[in-house]
Amino acid sequence: MNRRVFGLAALMLALSGPAFAEGTAMRVHKDPSCGCCTAWADLARKAGYDVTVVETPDIGAVKDKAGVPGAFWSCHTTKVDGYVVEGHVPFDALARLLETRPDVTGIAVPGMPEGSPGMGDDPAARFDVIAWGGEAGEGRLFHRAGVQ
Numbered sequence: 001m002n003r004r005v006f007g008l009a010a011l012m013l014a015l016s017g018p019a020f021a022e023g024t025a026m027r028v029h030k031d032p033s034c035g036c037c038t039a040w041a042d043l044a045r046k047a048g049y050d051v052t053v054v055e056t057p058d059i060g061a062v063k064d065k066a067g068v069p070g071a072f073w074s075c076h077t078t079k080v081d082g083y084v085v086e087g088h089v090p091f092d093a094l095a096r097l098l099e100t101r102p103d104v105t106g107i108a109v110p111g112m113p114e115g116s117p118g119m120g121d122d123p124a125a126r127f128d129v130i131a132w133g134g135e136a137g138e139g140r141l142f143h144r145a146g147v148q
Contacts, residue, residue, distance in 0.1 A: 022048040023048070023049075023050050024048070024049050024050060024080060024081060024098065025049075025050045025052070025080070025081075026044055026049040026050065026051045026052070026078055026079070026080040026085075027052050027054060027078065027079045027080070028040070028041045028044070028051060028052070028053045028054065028076055028077075028078045029054045029056045029059060029062045029076060029077045029078070029079075030053060030054070030055065030056060030059065030075065030076040031055075031056065031057065031059050031075065031076075032055040032056075032057060034075050034076065036075060036088070036112065036118045036119055037053075037075050037076035037118065038053070038118075039117075039118035039119075040076065040088055040117055040118030041053050041076075041118075043091070043117050043118060043121070044078075044091070047091045049080070059075075059076070059077065062077050063077050063086070066079070066084045066106070067084065067105055067106075067133065068084060068086050068106070068108065068132075069132055069138065069139065071110060071139070072086055072087075072108035072110045072130055072132060072139065073086065073087075073108075073110065074086050074087025074088060074108065074109060074110060074111060074112060075087060075088075075112055080094070080098070081098055083097060083098075083104070083105070083106045083107070084105055084106030084107075085097075085106055085107055085108070086106060086107070086108035086109070086110075087108055087109040087110065087111070087112065087116075088109045088112060088113065088116035088117050088118050088119050089107055089108070089109050089117070089129055090109075090116065090117050090129070090143070090145050091117065092143070093107060093129045093142065093143035093145070094107070096142075096143065097131075097142070102131065102134070102135060102136070103134035103135045104131040104132060104133050104134045104135060104136045104142075105132055105133025105134060105136075106131070106132060106133065107129050107130065107131050107132075107142050107143070108129065108130050108132065109127060109128070109129055109130075109145075110130065113125060113127035115127075115146075116145070122146075123146070124146050125145060125146050126144070126145060126146035126147060127144075127145050127146065128141055128143070128144055128145070129141075129142045129143035129144070129145065130142060
């Protein structure tokens, strides 16, 4: 294989996203009127996840039952492969969670940061992803978006 073909193959592999996302089931609980949650779920589908959206008028009850600390709440709560994913988590952070399988309950992007996936999708947006539960205790930095 020559360098050009190899480089093209490597680029296509990198752009295709993590192979384990393909078909991984994801259940997104969201308020029926929330458009940014729908946008995040659509991006998850494009990333290869098998997304089920559950319209949930009492989203607070879902967060409480999932054990999401109040300080980490965002607009939607997702369950994927044994983890809780709260809010507009970028898919590279989600891929890292599923690949490394740390002893945590979940990860969160507290609030609704501008530029995060579903909130403008700006790859240069800077915000933190926080892990909680298990080895992360009450919360620790898991991923910093927009920082190279």
